Amino acid sequence: MPKPPKLKPDHVFIEVVRGPEGLALYVANDDGGHRLAGPKPWGGGRTIHQFQVKLSELLKEAPAFAPKDTGHASGQAQGAEAERQRVGEAISQFMADNAHENSTECCLDWADANNIDALMDAIDAARAAGGEHV
Numbered sequence: 001m002p003k004p005p006k007l008k009p010d011h012v013f014i015e016v017v018r019g020p021e022g023l024a025l026y027v028a029n030d031d032g033g034h035r036l037a038g039p040k041p042w043g044g045g046r047t048i049h050q051f052q053v054k055l056s057e058l059l060k061e062a063p064a065f066a067p068k069d070t071g072h073a074s075g076q077a078q079g080a081e082a083e084r085q086r087v088g089e090a091i092s093q094f095m096a097d098n099a100h101e102n103s104t105e106c107c108l109d110w111a112d113a114n115n116i117d118a119l120m121d122a123i124d125a126a127r128a129a130g131g132e133h134v
Contacts, residue, residue, distance in 0.1 A: 005050075005052070007029060007030050007052065008052055010054055010055050010056055011052040011053060011054055011055060012027050012028065012029055012052070012053055012055050012058065013026075013027070013028040013029065013033070013050050013051070013052060013053075014026070014027060014028075014050070014051055014052075014053050015027075015028055015033060015047050015049070015050045016047070016048050016049040016050075017035075017038075017041055017045040017046065017047050017048070018041070018045055018046050018048045019038075019039060019040065019041025019042065019043070019044070019045035020041065020042060020043055020045075021039035021040075021041070021042070022038060022039050023038050023048075024036075024037065024038030024039060024040065024041055024045065025037045025038055083126075083127060086126040086127065086129060087123050087126045087127065089126065090122045090123055090125065090126035091119070091122070091123065093122070094118070094119055094122045
């Protein structure tokens with residue numbers, strides 16, 4: 001087998017490796033590689049094609065293929081945080097409404113299912129205030 005080419009500065013190898021279960025794509029340097037796609041070549045694989053790509057070009061072009069942020073994920077995170085805030089406030093208010101006189105401790109018997117139901121109703125109301133249907 002021919003000796004692999006010397007890796008140029010600011011380059012990486014892109015390799016196609018054939019394994020028992022099919023082809024895999026690797027990015028590698030002189031120290032080793034990382035499988036990007038395809039099945040792991042269990043039992044060993046053979047590099048069937050290798051070429052060099054300028055790393056700076058690869059890094060420059062890669063973001064164009066990344067999923068676009070539609071704001072949906074950040075909007076979900078903000079919505080979840082707002083819900084946590086509303087629920088926390090509802091629980092705090094519920095506990096304050098049921099506190100011992102001259103104390104911040106809640107005086108409800110938590111073994112009483114009616115008290116749990118009342119707390120859940122307060123939480124559901126807080127969630128519904130944010131537009132979530134529960």
